[in-house]
Amino acid sequence: MNRRAITYYILGILILLVSTPLGHSLVNIVYLNKNLTGVYVPILNGFIHSLMLIGILVFSIGIITYIKDKQ
Helix, strand or coil, X not given: CCHHHHHHHHHHHHHHHCHXXXXXXXXXXXXXXXXXXXXXXXXXXXXXXXXXXXXXXXXXHHHHHHHHHHC
């Protein structure tokens, strides 16, 4: 197995695992002094889902890299 493909696999899985705490941190950083009374949960879900999508895309790059190197 290619070392680059393994790196993408592991990086994708790590992003998926830490997407929730990282999403909380990013919302708190981006909206530092804002009042998010009614919209905190939808914004948080958007950040978490976007991070999960990035993790899935990185993982799929690892799969594609592995398939290309196998041929």
